[in-house]
Amino acid sequence: PIDSLVRKKVFISKKVLADETDILKNAEFFQTKPKKLNNDQKVSLDKIVESVKKNINLKPTYFWNNRKWQNRNLSKAIQKALALNKSAIMMVPEIALTSQTIERFRSRFKEKIAIIHHKRSSGEKTKEWENILSGKAKIVIGARSSIFAPIKDLGLIILDEEHDQSYKQTDEMPSYNAKHLAIMRAKFSNATVVLGSATPSIESYYNAINKKYTLNILSKRIGKSNLAQVKIINMKEEIKKSKSYFSNDLLEAIKQRHEKGEQTLIFLNRRGYNTSLHCLDCSYVFKCKHCDITLTYHKKENILSCHSCGFKTHTAQNCPECKSSEYIKYKGFGTEHIQSALHAIFPNIKTIRIDRDTTTQKHSHETLFKQFKSGKADVLIGTQMIVKGLHFPSVTLVGILNTDGALNIPDFRSSETVFQLVTQACGRAGRSTLPGEVIIQSYMPENDTIKLASHQDYLSFYKTEIENRKLFGYPPFTQMAKIVIASQDEKKAGHYANFFRDKLIKNLTSGYKIHPVLPSGRAKVKDVFRFQFLIRGKNMPLLSSILDKVK
Ligand SMILES: [Zn+2]
Ligand SMILES: [Zn+2]
Ligand SMILES: [Zn+2]
Structure with a gap:
């Protein structure tokens, strides 16, 4: 065949x-x-x-x-x-x-x-x-x-x-x-x-x-298998006390671990030094010229880079719009920044950073993980790569920075994703005989997802989430298809998306809900413009045969 x-x-x-x-x-x-x-x-x-x-x-x-x-x-x-x-x-x-x-x-x-x-x-x-x-x-x-x-x-x-x-x-x-x-x-x-x-x-x-x-x-104490103590720090309060990225509690805990010869994980799901560059005068934002995405500043290479297509460019002293030079400001922080900020506070604490930027070479993951495991560093800083799966017996402290940002992503699965990441990150602390501690720094400390994840309370999270899915008609109560129309010509892509949607409506049997056409979450990637619409319904095989016919 x-x-x-x-x-x-x-x-x-x-x-x-x-x-x-x-x-x-x-x-x-x-x-x-x-x-x-x-x-x-x-x-x-x-x-x-x-x-x-x-x-x-x-x-x-x-x-x-x-x-x-x-x-x-x-x-x-x-x-x-x-x-x-x-x-x-x-x-x-x-x-x-x-x-x-x-x-x-x-x-x-x-x-x-x-x-x-x-x-x-x-x-x-x-x-x-x-x-x-x-x-x-x-x-x-x-x-x-x-x-x-x-x-x-x-x-x-x-x-x-x-x-x-x-x-x-x-x-x-x-x-x-x-x-x-x-x-x-x-x-x-x-x-x-x-x-x-x-x-x-x-x-x-x-x-x-x-x-x-x-x-x-499978476990009588499912989800509670580690006895880590979890503390949620309200960063809205903390930021008033100091301008640091770290709460006082987290810094104190890192110091204690270092003195005892135990290790720390710091999890932050953004890489780079600063996540965007702005002109505060005219509110211009530096974006990739091929994608509709803000450029990330990488300090070591001293460049702005697009995390979608890999485009790189020099940083700027002047705003390309209003030519002002006084108000060019970097915003948002990534793992590279956290690493140097921690060095500035504790020059004696050794760190290893694991993210896409430090693991471009083959086997570099393994090498870095092994170095950390063998005690060559006190603190491991990284993106979600460090919370998935690996076991470090001497880690007794996990710091989680700003995971709640992902809760604002307009996707019906965003709570689920955050719950899983925070739960997994919490699970990295105190997995052996040493008791563990988790410190979650959050700007949304009252958020249910963060709270339930901090207790590793999957069942309560499931109950809340399944109610929401039912109420709003999301999977598993319906099935969902996303139709993406892409073209280098922005107008054409938008037109065709609407044209296709209209045609589909005429051919579709009842029982489907067709959402309006919108630019995709990443509306432009590698010079291609993307528009999308969602279809929700209960019979996806039928939908796909209709799609075949209509296109
Ligand atoms: Zn990068
Ligand atoms: Zn400007
Ligand atoms: Zn790009």
């Missing part, structure tokens, strides 16, 4: 030389000992193994788990599948952040593991695909695209951190959700699907309690 698709030019056939280099050949592997399971864990694991053995596709199994459970059990389940001569796909949100898991797998399995993700060179990818096709690799670990791996005798598909939005590909064609594909692929191949997360997505938890998935709640 692939050949005919190539002939029809749906696919383009390309010859790529296989590349023998191994992504992890420089990583150190240590033999890890499998740990004992408790009774609940054993029962749920047995159920999975049973369905793999019988070669039947059951409802997806959902594990609301904690990290520890996950680490222990996923590899056990795979082990059993292999023993039954089945192969397995294990999906993770971001492979670069999964080095610890991969190390564990490598040390435990003699079988070849294929690792697939989009950042690998085409030579590396080809090599891995050959290993999968020939049956040499029985385990595939990868990001969303690994769901397409041509593996034979598939018995088990695991989707780890199921809530992560990177499982969805929307900015590139083909547009797909790897979670849905996993469930479909399992159905076709009579395989078993396991979904898991410590902070389930609202839709998945809804499916789980409505019996679309088999729900397993």
Whole structure:
């Protein structure tokens, strides 16, 4: 079938030389000992193994788990599948952040593991695909695209951190959700699907309690597995006392950790030094000339850069609009700024920063994480890369700066995203024998999402959120499609979006709500203008067949 698709030019056939280099050949592997399971864990694991053995596709199994459970059990389940001569796909949100898991797998399995993700060179990818096709690799670990791996005798598909939005590909064609594909692929191949997360997505938890998935709640103290003390600092008050980015409590706590030889994480989901440059005289904002996005100031390189298309330009002394030079001001702070601000306050405290700017080279994540873990720095500063997944036994303090900004993003999932990030960040503190502390600096200290996340109270958050979704008709109560019309000609894009929308309205059966056409959240990217409208309804397969007809 692939050949005919190539002939029809749906696919383009390309010859790529296989590349023998191994992504992890420089990583150190240590033999890890499998740990004992408790009774609940054993029962749920047995159920999975049973369905793999019988070669039947059951409802997806959902594990609301904690990290520890996950680490222990996923590899056990795979082990059993292999023993039954089945192969397995294990999906993770971001492979670069999964080095610890991969190390564990490598040390435990003699079988070849294929690792697939989009950042690998085409030579590396080809090599891995050959290993999968020939049956040499029985385990595939990868990001969303690994769901397409041509593996034979598939018995088990695991989707780890199921809530992560990177499982969805929307900015590139083909547009797909790897979670849905996993469930479909399992159905076709009579395989078993396991979904898991410590902070389930609202839709998945809804499916789980409505019996679309088999729900397993795996820890008696789910979400409370760490006993971190959480404090929310009201930054509106704090900013009156000092002009610092850090509250006094956070500074004091960092100092104490340093004296005790313990480590700190500081999480801020914005990189760069300043997030924008303004003229206060005429209120001009420096934006990318290709995108409708403010430019970020990077101090080390002394440039303004666009985080969407990579465009770089010199910083300016004068306003291009009013030529004033007195009122050019930088605003907003990112991780680079936080790092130098902390150095200015505590010259003796060593820091490591992990964000997209410090990890441009291959393996730089692993190197930096290892340096921090081995104690080469006292404080790790970073974007969401540092809160996803990794385990640092000596971290006893987590500082969370300005996560609440993301609550203002006009997206019905923004509360969910913030809840997950804050919960995950809180979970980084005191995960071993040392007690942990979390300090959340917030400009919205009364916000429910922040408060519930600080208590790691998923169920209350779910109850509030599902009510809102119901009230406003958002998923899981309806399905939603976003139609994006893009063109280098702004007028054309807008016109066509409206034209297409009108045509659609004429062809659509009742039961759909079509929103008005608006410029996209990022209205201009790489010189292309984008307009969009949303469609909500209950029958998306029907919608997509109508879309096919209308376009
Ligand atoms: Zn940058
Ligand atoms: Zn100006
Ligand atoms: Zn740009």
